[in-house]
Structures are given as C-alpha cells and as structure tokens.
Amino acid sequence: MGLIVQKFGGSSVADADKIRNVARIITETYRRGHNVVAVLSAQGDTTDDLIAKAKEINPKASRREMDMLLSTGEQISCSLCAMAIEAMGYPVVSLTGWQAGFKTDSSYSSARIKTVQTERLITELDKRCIVIVTGFQGINKYDDITTLGRGGSDTSAVALAAILHADLCQIYTDVDGIYTADPRSVTGARKLEEITYDEMLELASLGAQVLHNRSVEMAKRYNVNLEVLSSFTGKPGTKVKEVVKVVEKSHVSGVAKDKNVARVAVVGVADEPGIAFKIFSLLAKHSINVDLILQSIGRNNTKDISFTISRKDMEATKALLEERKDYIHFERVDVSDDIAKVSIVGAGMINNPGVAAQMFEALYSANINIHMISTSEIKVSVLVDDDDANRAVQAIHDKFYSEFGNRG
Numbered sequence: 001m002g003l004i005v006q007k008f009g010g011s012s013v014a015d016a017d018k019i020r021n022v023a024r025i026i027t028e029t030y031r032r033g034h035n036v037v038a039v040l041s042a043q044g045d046t047t048d049d050l051i052a053k054a055k056e057i058n059p060k061a062s063r064r065e066m067d068m069l070l071s072t073g074e075q076i077s078c079s080l081c082a083m084a085i086e087a088m089g090y091p092v093v094s095l096t097g098w099q100a101g102f103k104t105d106s107s108y109s110s111a112r113i114k115t116v117q118t119e120r121l122i123t124e125l126d127k128r129c130i131v132i133v134t135g136f137q138g139i140n141k142y143d144d145i146t147t148l149g150r151g152g153s154d155t156s157a158v159a160l161a162a163i164l165h166a167d168l169c170q171i172y173t174d175v176d177g178i179y180t181a182d183p184r185s186v187t188g189a190r191k192l193e194e195i196t197y198d199e200m201l202e203l204a205s206l207g208a209q210v211l212h213n214r215s216v217e218m219a220k221r222y223n224v225n226l227e228v229l230s231s232f233t234g235k236p237g238t239k240v241k242e243v244v245k246v247v248e249k250s251h252v253s254g255v256a257k258d259k260n261v262a263r264v265a266v267v268g269v270a271d272e273p274g275i276a277f278k279i280f281s282l283l284a285k286h287s288i289n290v291d292l293i294l295q296s297i298g299r300n301n302t303k304d305i306s307f308t309i310s311r312k313d314m315e316a317t318k319a320l321l322e323e324r325k326d327y328i329h330f331e332r333v334d335v336s337d338d339i340a341k342v343s344i345v346g347a348g349m350i351n352n353p354g355v356a357a358q359m360f361e362a363l364y365s366a367n368i369n370i371h372m373i374s375t376s377e378i379k380v381s382v383l384v385d386d387d388d389a390n391r392a393v394q395a396i397h398d399k400f401y402s403e404f405g406n407r408g
C-alpha cells in the first residue's frame with residue numbers, strides 16, 4: 001500500500017459528470033489499497049468568472065479581497081467531489097487550504113508555500129479516509145487566505161506529495177501528457193514518454209501552462225515522482241524526472257509560446273556608465289521582473305535599452321521610468337504588448353551550437369521578423385510580433401520534428 005496524490009484541473013471537474021468521473025478515478029486508486037489525497041482546481045472557468053465579477057464591483061479591488069474571493073472556487077469543486085465519493089459509499093473528507101495546513105507567505109495572489117502542517121491530513125489518512133484538498137490556496141501569518149497564482153493547484157499537489165513522502169504525484173488534465181508543443185495549437189505535436197525536471201521547468205517558465213512552473217521546481221527539489229496524464233483517456237501519461245533514457249534524436253524537447261510579455265524601449269539614454277544600473281535597480285525596487293534585455297550600440301552619445309516584462313507591469317513600468325526621467329536621462333519610453341516570446345528547450349542543446357541557427361532558419365523561411373534573442377545552455381528564446389507567434393511555433397516545431405523524428 002502506498003500514498004498517491006492526484007490533482008485534477010478545472011476542465012477535469014467542469015460539471016457533474018466530470019466530477020463523478022474524478023470520483024471514480026480516486027476511488028479506484030483507493031480500492032487498489034492506496035491512500036489517496038486528491039487536490040482539485042475550481043470547476044471550468046470559475047476562477048475567470050470570479051475575476052470578472054470582482055471587476056464589476058471594483059476593478060481595483062485589493063489583492064487580499066481577491067484571494068478571499070478566488071479561493072471559493074476550489075471549495076465548491078472539492079465539496080461536490082466529496083459528495084460524489086460519499087454517494088459511492090467510501091469514507092471521504094474535503095479540506096480547505098487552511099484546514100489541510102498550508103502556511104504561505106503574505107504575497108496575496110502569488111503566495112509561496114512555507115510549510116504544510118500535516119497533522120489533520122495524517123489523522124484522516126490513518127483512518128483510511130480519502131482526503132480531498134482545495135488547490136491553489138493557504139493562509140498567511142495573519143490567518144488571511146492567500147492564493148498561489150494562476151495554475152497554482154499543481155504546486156499544492158506537489159507540495160503535499162513532497163511533505164507526505166507520497167509514492168507518486170499524478171497531475172490529471174485535459175491532454176494525455178506533455179507534448180513537444182501545445183497539442184491544441186500545433187499540428188504534429190508529439191507526446192513525450194518522459195522529460196527531465198530541468199527541461200520541464202524551462203518549458204513551464206516559458207509559457208507551457210500544462211504544469212505550474214513552481215510545481216516543477218518543487219518536484220525537482222524534493223525528487224517527487226511526477227506524472228502528467230488525462231482524466232478522460234486512461235492512457236499512460238508523461239513522467240517528469242531527474243534523468244531520462246537517452247533515446248532522443250532531436251536536441252529539442254519542446255517549443256513554447258508566452259503571450260504574457262510586453263516590451264519597453266528606453267530611447268535616447270546617455271551613452272555613459274551607470275544607466276543600466278539606474279533603470280534596473282529602480283524596477284527591482286518595485287518588484288518588476290525583467291526578462292530579455294537588449295542594448296544598442298551608442299551613436300551621437302546616446303543609445304537605446306529595450307527589455308521585456310510581464311504584461312501586467314507595462315503601465316507601471318512606463319510611469320515609474322517617466323517619473324525618474326531627470327535622474328536616468330532619456331528621450332522617451334515606448335511600450336508595446338503586441339509581441340510574444342517563442343522558445344525552444346532541450347538539454348541536448350548545450351553541445352550543439354547549430355540548434356539556434358536552425359531555429360532562426362525556420363523563422364526566416366516563414367518570413368518572421370525577430371525583435372530580440374536570448375540564449376542559455378538549455379533554451380533559445382526570440383521575441384516576435386504577437387500575430388506571428390502561432391506561425392512561428394509551428395514553423396520551428398516542423399523544422400525540428402520533421403528532420404529528427406520523435407524523441408519520446
């Protein structure tokens with residue numbers, strides 16, 4: 001007998017039939033002799049609907065009240081699922097984040113889990129009770145409800161698997177595994193049998209929302225046995241692990257797209273030491289994360305510095321820079337959010353400098369202009385126009401996967 005943590009995403013619990021389907025998966029696992037902790041997301045589009053409701057009342061609602069509101073979505077799906085399991089005659093209890101012992105820091109709407117106090121969970125499991133836990137939430141030191149950021153239920157599940165030393169953490173979703181690109185928008189995307197934590201962490205951070213990036217970070221740190229699979233097909237999914245069998249013919253394990261990017265260009269800054277420090281320390285002080293950075297060569301004693309940030313920070317960044325115009329010295333700030341970041345990820349890239357060139361060739365053949373480039377040992381990212389993003393992903397995917405065949 002082992003302990004299995006199973007997480008079910010919003011589309012897996014969207015209506016009564018789907019909740020019954022989830023109850024069936026949970027109880028089948030239980031009947032095989034395992035203890036089961038299930039973590040559920042809110043039903044379907046509930047979280048988006050709650051955000052829309054809040055906007056109707058107060059578009060500038062505090063993050064504390066937003067968390068209070070958004071946490072209710074998970075409470076509904078969990079109680080309904082527990083009722084379905086009760087009706088099937090199994091012992092079950094549903095718990096909210098705080099009842100399950102999730103303690104987080106105080107960053108409302110993007111809280112980090114500090115610890116999980118497992119006494120209640122262990123008491124229930126010792127009674128051979130199935131435990132259903134609300135994903136995405138916890139409480140902070142003021143006993144306020146916090147949420148972990150969009151997609152955060154994956155992280156709740158992995159945290160429980162880590163702290164309870166579960167034998168397996170299964171992330172059930174609406175696709176049957178991790179693919180070489182989003183299977184909903186890329187023709188020919190291929191399912192991977194397995195992928196390393198590092199590659200998945202990059203893919204998740206670069207926009208592949210199939211796993212919340214912090215869940216992968218945590219799975220790697222605590223060596224959680226992680227699997228992504230479908231709630232609907234019963235097929236084996238994709239394993240995420242430290243080391244994978246080396247069978248790949250391609251150096252690229254996946255292509256990801258991130259539309260949550262905005263570009264800021266600080267035009268006509270003085271060509272002298274200290275400018276980058278002034279700009280980026282100002283943004284750091286206001287917790288604005290900067291991603292790609294590009295500095296032009298100086299001309300007539302001025303240069304331009306461009307960088308990308310998350311879309312939600314665009315207006316605040318422009319305002320902050322303009323407020324400090326006299327201190328930084330620049331001509332103007334241009335911002336745009338009609339761009340997207342497209343990336344390739346693969347551990348096999350390190351020793352193969354040709355990989356980036358092939359990506360650029362694919363974009364050139366598709367007549368797509370690149371605005372910025374950034375590379376690391378395991379990824380290459382480019383910034384392109386939003387309108388070109390889907391074509392860019394498809395062209396890059398075709399390039400790597402028609403020439404190298406399947407890696408999975």
Ligand code: ADP
Nearest residue numbers: 009010011173174178179181182184208209210
């Ligand atoms: P859930 O509600 O179950 O958490 P999400 O919508 O958060 O599900 O994540 C699943 C979705 O992730 C899929 O429907 C798919 O469109 C998308 N996705 C993006 N990139 C990938 C990828 N590389 N492999 C699989 N799915 C991906």
Ligand code: ASP
Nearest residue numbers: 041047136150151152153
């Ligand atoms: N319900 C939350 C969201 O939609 C958390 C999750 O689904 O993981 O972002």
Ligand code: MG
Nearest residue numbers: 009151209210
């Ligand atoms: Mg998700």
